[in-house]
Amino acid sequence: MHDGTLRRILYVEDDADIRKIVSMSLEMVGDYAVVACGSCADALEVVDDFDPDLLLLDVMMPDVDGPATLRRLRKRESAADVPAVFITAKVQASDIERYKRLGVCDVIVKPFDPMLLSDRIGQIWQDYRSGERVDTG
Amino acid sequence: MEKRERHKFAYGIAGLLILAFFVWTFNLLLSVQSNWAESNDVTAMDKDVHALFDPWRNLNRPGNDVLENYEVAAQKKALGRYLQEYRQARGRLDMHGRSKVDLGDYYRDMDAAAQQAETLANRVLELAEQRESLRLAGADPALISAAETEAATTMARMDQAFQSGLDIIAGMDQVIDQRLLDLESARRKGVGSLYLIVFVALVSSALSLMLLRRTSTQGVALQSGSERLNAIVNNVVDGIVTVDESGNIESLNRTAEEIFGYSSDSMVGHNFRALISPESRALYDTADFSSDSQSAGKVAGFTGIRSDGVHFSMELEGTRISVEGRPIIIHIVRDVTERKRSQKRLQLAATVFENTSEGIMITDRNGRIQSTNPAFTAITGFAADEVLGQNPRILQSGMQSRDFYEAMWQSISDTGHWQGEIVNRRKNGEAYTQWLNINAVKDGSDRVSHYVGVTFDISELKASERMKDEFIATVSHELRTPLTSIHGSLSLLDSGVPAKSPEKSAELIRIAKENSQRLVRLIDDILSIAKIESDTMRFQLRSVNLRELVADAVEANQDYAKQFGVRLLVRSGTEDAHVLADKDRLMQVLANLLSNAVKHSPKGGEISVETRHNEGYWRVTVTDNGVGIPKSFRPEVFKKFAQADASDRRKRGGTGLGLSISKAIIDRLGGRIGFESDPGVRTCFYFDLPKMQQHWGVEAGGERIMTSAGLEAGRE
Numbered sequence: 001m002h003d004g005t006l007r008r009i010l011y012v013e014d015d016a017d018i019r020k021i022v023s024m025s026l027e028m029v030g031d032y033a034v035v036a037c038g039s040c041a042d043a044l045e046v047v048d049d050f051d052p053d054l055l056l057l058d059v060m061m062p063d064v065d066g067p068a069t070l071r072r073l074r075k076r077e078s079a080a081d082v083p084a085v086f087i088t089a090k091v092q093a094s095d096i097e098r099y100k101r102l103g104v105c106d107v108i109v110k111p112f113d114p115m116l117l118s119d120r121i122g123q124i125w126q127d128y129r130s131g132e133r134v135d136t137g
Numbered sequence: 138m139e140k141r142e143r144h145k146f147a148y149g150i151a152g153l154l155i156l157a158f159f160v161w162t163f164n165l166l167l168s169v170q171s172n173w174a175e176s177n178d179v180t181a182m183d184k185d186v187h188a189l190f191d192p193w194r195n196l197n198r199p200g201n202d203v204l205e206n207y208e209v210a211a212q213k214k215a216l217g218r219y220l221q222e223y224r225q226a227r228g229r230l231d232m233h234g235r236s237k238v239d240l241g242d243y244y245r246d247m248d249a250a251a252q253q254a255e256t257l258a259n260r261v262l263e264l265a266e267q268r269e270s271l272r273l274a275g276a277d278p279a280l281i282s283a284a285e286t287e288a289a290t291t292m293a294r295m296d297q298a299f300q301s302g303l304d305i306i307a308g309m310d311q312v313i314d315q316r317l318l319d320l321e322s323a324r325r326k327g328v329g330s331l332y333l334i335v336f337v338a339l340v341s342s343a344l345s346l347m348l349l350r351r352t353s354t355q356g357v358a359l360q361s362g363s364e365r366l367n368a369i370v371n372n373v374v375d376g377i378v379t380v381d382e383s384g385n386i387e388s389l390n391r392t393a394e395e396i397f398g399y400s401s402d403s404m405v406g407h408n409f410r411a412l413i414s415p416e417s418r419a420l421y422d423t424a425d426f427s428s429d430s431q432s433a434g435k436v437a438g439f440t441g442i443r444s445d446g447v448h449f450s451m452e453l454e455g456t457r458i459s460v461e462g463r464p465i466i467i468h469i470v471r472d473v474t475e476r477k478r479s480q481k482r483l484q485l486a487a488t489v490f491e492n493t494s495e496g497i498m499i500t501d502r503n504g505r506i507q508s509t510n511p512a513f514t515a516i517t518g519f520a521a522d523e524v525l526g527q528n529p530r531i532l533q534s535g536m537q538s539r540d541f542y543e544a545m546w547q548s549i550s551d552t553g554h555w556q557g558e559i560v561n562r563r564k565n566g567e568a569y570t571q572w573l574n575i576n577a578v579k580d581g582s583d584r585v586s587h588y589v590g591v592t593f594d595i596s597e598l599k600a601s602e603r604m605k606d607e608f609i610a611t612v613s614h615e616l617r618t619p620l621t622s623i624h625g626s627l628s629l630l631d632s633g634v635p636a637k638s639p640e641k642s643a644e645l646i647r648i649a650k651e652n653s654q655r656l657v658r659l660i661d662d663i664l665s666i667a668k669i670e671s672d673t674m675r676f677q678l679r680s681v682n683l684r685e686l687v688a689d690a691v692e693a694n695q696d697y698a699k700q701f702g703v704r705l706l707v708r709s710g711t712e713d714a715h716v717l718a719d720k721d722r723l724m725q726v727l728a729n730l731l732s733n734a735v736k737h738s739p740k741g742g743e744i745s746v747e748t749r750h751n752e753g754y755w756r757v758t759v760t761d762n763g764v765g766i767p768k769s770f771r772p773e774v775f776k777k778f779a780q781a782d783a784s785d786r787r788k789r790g791g792t793g794l795g796l797s798i799s800k801a802i803i804d805r806l807g808g809r810i811g812f813e814s815d816p817g818v819r820t821c822f823y824f825d826l827p828k829m830q831q832h833w834g835v836e837a838g839g840e841r842i843m844t845s846a847g848l849e850a851g852r853e
């Protein structure tokens with residue numbers, strides 16, 4: 001059973017620059033351990049060794065997009081139950097509603113403030129944990 | 138003495154004639170009266186047959202509903218109520234006795250259908266109940282599904298019974314409508330005969346009047362008879378003019394005075410031909426007004442002249458009779474201007490119906506299609522005779538819910554009107570979106586007689602709206618992506634977080650800078666696309682030597698290529714290659730093809746650029762030995778925001794719009810653009826432009842302006 005603290009974040013993003021900024025922001029501001037992958041294939045390679053607490057996924061990616069990446073990661077035991085968050089530049093209300101129905105806790109829109117990103121992720125984690133406690137009893 | 142005998146004889150004959158005339162008139166009145174009574178009854182019957190539609194439709198509901206919600210008790214109750222309502226409506230039909238419409242067979246069929254519908258509906262409810270209790274008892278799913286299947290099969294039979302009931306009601310309605318039509322035509326005939334009576338009475342009265350004048354043996358009684366006759370003649374709706382053999386007017390009634398605008402006094406003695414326009418006098422002179430035929434002598438196409446000089450369309454009848462051995466002609470005159478006008482209006486309406494681009498469909502009040510126009514055929518693919526008598530539901534796509542149609546019919550029955558978007562299906566099976574406007578048309582007695590649907594196909598409009606929305610969403614996404622990097626790196630730098638690490642700071646500054654440049658390129662390209670798509674991009678056309686242009690482009694991009702460790706080589710001959718084009722736009726295309734080739738070449742790669750003949754065109758090719766284009770991506774190459782590998786785009790700094798802009802430019806210049814790719818070996822992009830012709834008359838220095846919509850103006 002998880003001790004309740006968020007430490008390891010697996011992040012999948014095809015844009016190299018955004019990947020760097022998000023990693024820096026989460027590592028330097030939030031003090032999280034981040035593994036950033038450029039594609040679904042890369043993520044599948046590292047997910048079991050890394051054993052993430054949370055998944056952070058871009059939506060619009062070539063070949064395998066965010067929702068499909070999530071589905072594939074979910075098949076791995078190490079990522080089967082961890083909370084997931086989408087981060088996307090698709091900001092139309094209809095898109096966001098659709099993404100939320102795909103089994104993620106929340107959707108973060110781009111551009112975001114890198115100084116607040118860690119807090120936001122931390123809050124999502126808290127909400128997820130308290131929801132989970134209520135669910136289990 | 139001899140004269141008196143003759144009179145007696147004449148009176149005797151006249152008396153007999155009048156008696157026969159009265160008997161005939163009396164019979165006629167009787168038949169008109171009974172026609173009227175039956176019409177009332179049949180109309181009431183028609184109403185009752187119509188009132189059968191709704192209760193009958195309701196009978197089909199509980200079965201359908203129970204399969205959706207399994208509220209068996211509620212649906213049983215509903216069925217009971219609906220059956221009650223149906224029986225009441227059906228009972229009313231038995232109360233019509235007076236008419237000659239025999240619906241006995243239909244009643245029998247209807248009752249059988251109702252019996253069957255009731256049995257089937259009950260069976261469906263029973264099956265639904267079984268299924269529910271199976272479900273509650275946690276029975277084997279196979280059993281539940283068997284009950285469901287049987288219920289669905291029963292419901293299908295129910296639908297058949299229901300449909301045949303609808304057909305029977307429609308059949309009854311048709312019989313009744315036919316009877317109503319028969320009654321109507323019988324009534325018209327009766328009324329026509331009444332007119333004839335009046336006419337005969339008038340003519341005989343007119344004759345008598347003249348006889349009386351001439352014989353001058355009038356008594357007081359006869360005098361008053363002639364006054365009555367005058368009153369009648371003066372109040373007839375048609376103009377009556379009598380003329381003598383040489384065409385001089387002897388008398389005219391008040392209507393004729395009104396038609397021609399002259400008083401009786403000023404006309405008597407003048408020639409009747411003066412009242413007819415010169416053009417139709419020849420027709421008058423040759424018209425055969427014979428004496429012995431009832432119908433003879435009715436001639437249309439005359440133009441009359443009013444006292445104020447205005448010409449008008451006139452119908453003229455002439456009956457030649459002999460009064461005391463002296464022939465006279467009785468003319469009946471009608472001003473048909475109004476009728477002509479309404480004929481013209483009808484013609485206009487028919488022309489509009491045939492030629493408008495809106496599809497028009499007219500149904501009777503039971504929804505049977507009676508008429509459609511050519512635009513309807515163009516939109517739906519159904520020819521007029523294919524849909525005649527059909528219900529418009531043959532057009533349904535199944536993409537609207539039952540609620541949608543219910544709301545539609547509710548609106549039509551409440552307000553007589555509905556309009557909105559609806560997805561229908563063409564004859565070839567293709568679904569399309571149309572704008573539809575339905576109006577109920579009412580007859581004189583305020584009863585709906587027809588429905589008119591006017592429609593136009595908006596599927597192309599919808600598709601282009603969708604494409605526009607998608608484009609805007611994509612542009613928003615594409616602009617936000619570099620902005621995320623710029624905003625993110627600047628915020629981190631600003632916070633001082635990476636201050637300890639100069640490497641990280643430098644990296645963040647590079648990210649902000651490169652993404653700013655990328656944003657600028659994106660905005661330029663989006664503007665280019667917008668200009669091209671709104672046809673406002675201007676082209677300054679002049680003679681361009683492709684050989685020189687290629688050399689310039691290679692020169693300009695040499696430094697860029699060096700950054701990637703790639704060499705650009707020109708392999709053109711020495712021949713000039715003149716085309717009519719906009720130099721700057723063409724440079725844009727070349728720069729785009731070159732930078733694409735550079736970005737996709739391996740380090741140390743070579744890119745060759747060549748200008749050569751290709752029949753009536755000059756072809757420029759840009760060939761690289763890079764990774765090439767995967768087969769699956771080939772159809773997408775020239776589409777907006779298309780890139781084989783989107784991660785490449787960021788690494789290589791493209792916008793995903795370059796090739797789509799290049800294609801648009803080459804298309805507008807009358808050329809063609811394409812590529813051949815053998816991944817890993819060679820990839821060749823090329824464009825062809827028509828060779829410059831002498832007779833185009835554009836010398837070096839001369840130019841023409843063209844917007845992307847087309848050639849605008851020539852100028853030296």
